[in-house]
Amino acid sequence: MIHIIGAGLAGSEAAWQLANRGHQVLLTEMRPLCHTAAHTTDQAAEMVCSNSFKSDDPNSATGILKAEMQRMDSLILRCAEDTRVPAGNSLAVDRVAFSSAVTQALRTHPNIRWETAHATDPDLNHPTILATGPLTSEPLTAWLSAITGCGQLHFYDAIAPIVDRDSIDMDIAWMAARYDKGGPDFINCPLNKSQYETFLDALLAAERAPLHDLDTPYFEACLPIEVMADRGRETLRHGPMKPVGLDDPRTGHWPHAVVQLRQDTLAGEHFNLVGFQTRLKWGAQKEVFRFIPGLAQAEFARFGSIHRNTYLQAPQVLDSTLHVKSVPNLWVAGQLSGVEGYLESAAGGLAAAFAVNRAARNLPALPFPKETVLGSLLHYLAHASTKDFGPTNAMLGLLPPLPDGEIDIRGLKRSGGLRAVKAAKGAAHRQRALASLEAHLRESN
CATH class of the missing domain: 2.40.30.260 (Elongation Factor Tu (Ef-tu); domain 3)
Incomplete structure (x- = not known):
């Protein structure tokens, strides 16, 4: 049995990924038993701030990340596409219909047992993913801080x-x-x-x-x-x-x-x-x-x-698979891990599920390649400077540089200006990211 605490975007994605791989999943959500400062329902994947999953530009960081997640059968993106509303070149959703779709998928999955409870002291005899988000309850926050030996951080979000x-x-x-x-x-x-x-x-x-x-x-x-x-x-x-x-x-x-x-x-x-x-x-x-x-x-x-939102000092606590380095059987996903944004949170849940699936099969950890947007984000969490660490979005600047000479920067500047250079770089990053992901998936199977 694999225990996932929190049915937000990260926890929902993780539960779906693991259940589809044949694992029995216990998904624990404290709402409506306990409320937060922002949530209003007891549904999974409730979007309390924006209703947007950011740009669909295929050569942007978020566009590439979406392509990576779609390749791995993301429940969150599938439900988002099914409930999308007009938003220019961005993916935005009807937040109520979206949450209902995710909840329905999870509650009807034969390998997922939904539990309404306030988890404050998880049993780590089972692989556990903590995906309680930036509004993690005070008792669970205190437990996490004590077990990792690292104080959590806070910021205000509106x-x-x-x-x-x-x-x-x-x-x-x-x-x-x-x-x-x-x-x-x-x-x-x-x-x-x-x-x-x-x-x-x-x-x-x-x-x-x-x-x-x-x-x-x-x-x-x-x-x-x-x-x-x-x-x-x-x-x-x-x-x-x-x-x-x-x-x-x-x-x-x-x-x-x-x-x-x-x-x-x-x-x-x-x-x-x-x-x-x-x-x-x-x-x-x-x-x-x-x-x-x-x-x-x-x-x-x-x-x-x-x-007020809570997040971990990820470089001290997590490795590149979102595993808590000092605590066996514990992974942290979503905004609590130090990523920022709905899309990034769901991606973190997907990555944690991949890591737990390997651990449950007694296979060694296999981080996503740094050439992928997902891998670059998780690598940053694990290796960033602790001096000025803060919540992080997916960005092309986190990816390794492209090989010298791959793009004719001077020629593109002459013909199309900086916009053409940016588009060409994005396209090259996308091509490399998706090729790296394919190689990673072949290795991980």
């Missing part, structure tokens, strides 16, 4: 609000994707300079929810909108409110700033404010975000919020 589609004024807003990539999938609310300044003043003056631990930092890749605004009055125009590539059909020009909203449900009745994660109090959110043209009468299906 959630963006969601509004009712029918409350958006489409006489002001319009549908389009940036540079028209992927179709008219986003609702765009334009702001002129005066409107931007008014919104910014209201945002900076609005009341914020108190933080309980002032020493805990924010996650830099997901800063609250008001914290970004604190850094300068032009920060938002170069971040989530950048107007680049969005021609207002009424003027034919880019607006001074823009707020984009992405579809959140298959029926299209809810849209979330892209990049507008916030710690403003709920009353302040309703007041401030209605300063945005097109949202003056916005009805909120969900307000934004902030919560």
